[in-house]
Amino acid sequence: MSRGKVIGIGGVFFKSDHQADLNEWYTKHLGFERTEYNAVLFPWKSDRDHVTVWSIFPGKSKYYDGPFMINYIVDDLDAMLARLESEGVNIDPKRQEDPGMGKFAWIYDSDGNKIELWEPAKE
DSSP, X not given: OOSSOOOSOOOOOOOOTTHHHHHHHHHHHHOOOBOTTSOBOOOOOTTSOOOOOOOOOOTTOOXXXXXXXXXXXXSOHHHHHHHHHHTTOEEEEXXXXXXXXXXXXXXXXXXXXXXXXXXXOOO
């Protein structure tokens, strides 16, 4: 492979007029632990082949509202959704399951951004 090409996604960044509240929402509901630089680090595990997907959707796509959506890998989607529901998180009632890909659900953060939760299919 020739040098000088993008080889992955190094981070996800977005703005909020409610930075402190939104940081607290992600800490409380999704367990994000921020570093001293106000960033969350997700190290890749070497025991599984994980990939980060980067995709441009058509401008008229109904898959999500707004200019972006973030997908987070979760270890137990059903348990996470049950906990988030008990915490009052806004959860989309739609679910999707694909034998080859896994299970998907959607929630909204305190700014109203749609978040996709993905439990990869078991090998």
